[in-house]
Amino acid sequence: MTNPDLQGLHHQYLKGLKREKRLVRFFQVLIFTSFFVLWEFASRLHWIDPLIFSSPSKVWNLFIQKSVDGSLAANIGITVTETILGFLAGTLLGTLLAAVLWWSPLLSKILDPFLVILNAMPKVALGPILIVAIGANMTSIVAMGTLVSVIITTIVVYTSFKEVDPNYLKVLYVFGATRSVCFKQAILPASFPTIISTLKVNVGLAWVGVIVGEFLTSARGLGYMIIYGFQVFDFTLVFLSLLVIAIFATLMYQLVELLERKLIKND
Amino acid sequence: MDFLTIKNVHHTYFTKSSMTTALSDITLDVNEGEFISFLGPSGCGKTTLLSIIAGLIEPTSGTVQLENKTVKTSKNDIGYMLQQDYLFPWKTIEENILLGLKINGSLTSTTRDYSLQLLEKMGLAHVIHSSPKELSGGMRQRVALVRTLATEPKLLMLDEPFSALDFQTKLKLEDLVSTTLKNFNKTAILVTHDIGEAIAMSDRIILFSPSPGRIHKTFVIPNELKSLTPFHARNHPQYTELFQKIWKELESLDES
Missing domain, CATH: 1.10.3720.10 (MetI-like)
Known part of the structure; x- marks a missing residue:
C-alpha cells in the first residue's frame, strides 16, 4: 500500500477553500455594485420615478454638498x-x-x-x-x-x-x-x-x-x-x-x- | 463530649400538592476526627441531612449542634464538597482557592500561604494562574478540596465528590482525600451510594432506608481496614466480607 500524498491533498484542500472564499466575495461585490449601477440607470432611463427614488449620483452630490457645509x-x-x-x-x-x-x-x-x-x-x-x-x-x-x-x-x-x-x-x-x-x-x-x-x-x-x-x-x-x-x-x-x-x-x-x-x- | 450531635431531626418538604417527609427521627453522634459515611439508595434523604448539618436548611424539628453550638452560628467551621467541583470558571485557580477566606474575611498572608501550601501538597502548584477549564476533572476536584480545606473547617461534608470521575481518578482521589483528612485530623461525613467507597474510606457507615429516610443500621469498620489507605483496604479479605454483609442489607431494604 502506498502512502497517500498528504501534503498534496492538504494543498488541494486549502486551494478549494480559497476558491470558495473568492467566489463568495465576487458575488457580494457583484450584488453591491449592480444594485447601485442598476439604480442609477433605472433612474436616468425613467424606469423608476427619479423624483421619488432619486439616484446614486444625486445622493453622492448631496453628500458632498452636506459634507462641505458641515x-x-x-x-x-x-x-x-x-x-x-x-x-x-x-x-x-x-x-x-x-x-x-x-x-x-x-x-x-x-x-x-x-x-x-x-x-x-x-x-x-x-x-x-x-x-x-x-x-x-x-x-x-x-x-x-x-x-x-x-x-x-x-x-x-x-x-x-x-x-x-x-x-x-x-x-x-x-x-x-x-x-x-x-x-x-x-x-x-x-x-x-x-x-x-x-x-x-x-x-x-x-x-x-x-x-x-x-x-x-x-x-x-x-x-x-x-x-x-x-x-x-x-x-x-x-x-x-x-x-x-x-x-x-x-x-x-x-x-x-x-x-x-x-x-x-x-x- | 461529642463533637457533632444530631438529635431527633425530622424534615418534611412542603409543596402545593403534597408533603414529603425526607427524614424521620435521625439521632446521631459523631466524634472528632471520625470519618462517617451515609450510605443508602437514592431518595433516602442523605443530601438533605447533609444540608441540615451544614446549616443550609433548617430542619422541621430537631437540633444539630457542632461543639455545643447550633450550626447556624458556626458556619465557618463547616466545609462542603459537591458532586462536581463547582470551581468558578471566570476566576483563576488562585482566586478560587482563596474565595472562602475572602468571603469570611480571614484572608491574611498567613492563611494565603497555608492555602498555597495545600495546593502544592496536592501537586498543583504549577496551575495556580490557570483557569479551571484548562484542568482535568481529577485536578479540578483536587482544587475544590483545597478550596474547602483552605478555611480550615472542623467538619467536612463530602456529597458524592467522586461520582463524576472516572474509576482510576476516583481511586487516586479517595486515597488523597483520606490521607489528607487523617493528617489534619478532620471530621468528615461522606454521602455515597458506592458501598466499596464507603467501606474503604470510613470509620463508621450509617445505612439509611428510604421514604421516609431513617437510620437503618450502623456498621463499624474493623481496625484492620481503618488503618489501611482506601486503595489497599479494597484488597483486604475483610473488605469483601463486609461488602457482602452491606449488600445483603441493601437488598433486604429493596424487598421490604
Missing part, C-alpha cells in the same frame, strides 16, 4: 451620540432592574404582570407623551432609545440571573456569604455573557427609538433629515440619510460584536 457631520454626531447613550442606558438600567428583581423574589412576583404588559407594548407609541413630559430635546430622544430596550433587557438578564447553577450559591453560602456577596461573586459574572449579548440586541433597538424620537421632535439628527426630506419631497435627502444610517448602524453593531469577542475570550 451639516451632515453635525447630524450624524447628534444621532450617534443619542443612540450610544440610549443603548448604554437601556442595558445598564435593565441590568439594574434585573438585579432588584433577583434580590427580592416577592417584588419580582408582584411586578411580573406589569413587565409582561410593558414588554408587549410598542414603546415608540409612548413617544409623544415623552416629548410632552420631557420636552422636544435630546433628553427625550435618549429616553426613547432607552425605553425601547430596557424592559426586554430586564427580562432577559433576570432570566439569566435565575438560571445560574444553584450549586455555585451553595458553595458560597457554606463559606458564610451574604446575598450581595453571592450576587457579586456568582450571579453577575455568570450572566456577563448574556449582558454583553443584550448589548448587541440593544444597539439595534436604540436606533429604532432614536430615529422615531427624531421623527417626532423634528429638530436635528438623521431621523430629522428623513422626515424633513419627506415633507419637502426631497427624496435624495431621505436616501442619503438611510445610507448613512445603514453604515453607522452596521459599524456600531460590529464594534459591539468585537467588544463581545474580546470580553468573552478573557473569561
Whole structure:
C-alpha cells in the first residue's frame, strides 16, 4: 500500500477553500455594485420615478454638498451620540432592574404582570407623551432609545440571573456569604455573557427609538433629515440619510460584536 | 463530649400538592476526627441531612449542634464538597482557592500561604494562574478540596465528590482525600451510594432506608481496614466480607 500524498491533498484542500472564499466575495461585490449601477440607470432611463427614488449620483452630490457645509457631520454626531447613550442606558438600567428583581423574589412576583404588559407594548407609541413630559430635546430622544430596550433587557438578564447553577450559591453560602456577596461573586459574572449579548440586541433597538424620537421632535439628527426630506419631497435627502444610517448602524453593531469577542475570550 | 450531635431531626418538604417527609427521627453522634459515611439508595434523604448539618436548611424539628453550638452560628467551621467541583470558571485557580477566606474575611498572608501550601501538597502548584477549564476533572476536584480545606473547617461534608470521575481518578482521589483528612485530623461525613467507597474510606457507615429516610443500621469498620489507605483496604479479605454483609442489607431494604 502506498502512502497517500498528504501534503498534496492538504494543498488541494486549502486551494478549494480559497476558491470558495473568492467566489463568495465576487458575488457580494457583484450584488453591491449592480444594485447601485442598476439604480442609477433605472433612474436616468425613467424606469423608476427619479423624483421619488432619486439616484446614486444625486445622493453622492448631496453628500458632498452636506459634507462641505458641515451639516451632515453635525447630524450624524447628534444621532450617534443619542443612540450610544440610549443603548448604554437601556442595558445598564435593565441590568439594574434585573438585579432588584433577583434580590427580592416577592417584588419580582408582584411586578411580573406589569413587565409582561410593558414588554408587549410598542414603546415608540409612548413617544409623544415623552416629548410632552420631557420636552422636544435630546433628553427625550435618549429616553426613547432607552425605553425601547430596557424592559426586554430586564427580562432577559433576570432570566439569566435565575438560571445560574444553584450549586455555585451553595458553595458560597457554606463559606458564610451574604446575598450581595453571592450576587457579586456568582450571579453577575455568570450572566456577563448574556449582558454583553443584550448589548448587541440593544444597539439595534436604540436606533429604532432614536430615529422615531427624531421623527417626532423634528429638530436635528438623521431621523430629522428623513422626515424633513419627506415633507419637502426631497427624496435624495431621505436616501442619503438611510445610507448613512445603514453604515453607522452596521459599524456600531460590529464594534459591539468585537467588544463581545474580546470580553468573552478573557473569561 | 461529642463533637457533632444530631438529635431527633425530622424534615418534611412542603409543596402545593403534597408533603414529603425526607427524614424521620435521625439521632446521631459523631466524634472528632471520625470519618462517617451515609450510605443508602437514592431518595433516602442523605443530601438533605447533609444540608441540615451544614446549616443550609433548617430542619422541621430537631437540633444539630457542632461543639455545643447550633450550626447556624458556626458556619465557618463547616466545609462542603459537591458532586462536581463547582470551581468558578471566570476566576483563576488562585482566586478560587482563596474565595472562602475572602468571603469570611480571614484572608491574611498567613492563611494565603497555608492555602498555597495545600495546593502544592496536592501537586498543583504549577496551575495556580490557570483557569479551571484548562484542568482535568481529577485536578479540578483536587482544587475544590483545597478550596474547602483552605478555611480550615472542623467538619467536612463530602456529597458524592467522586461520582463524576472516572474509576482510576476516583481511586487516586479517595486515597488523597483520606490521607489528607487523617493528617489534619478532620471530621468528615461522606454521602455515597458506592458501598466499596464507603467501606474503604470510613470509620463508621450509617445505612439509611428510604421514604421516609431513617437510620437503618450502623456498621463499624474493623481496625484492620481503618488503618489501611482506601486503595489497599479494597484488597483486604475483610473488605469483601463486609461488602457482602452491606449488600445483603441493601437488598433486604429493596424487598421490604
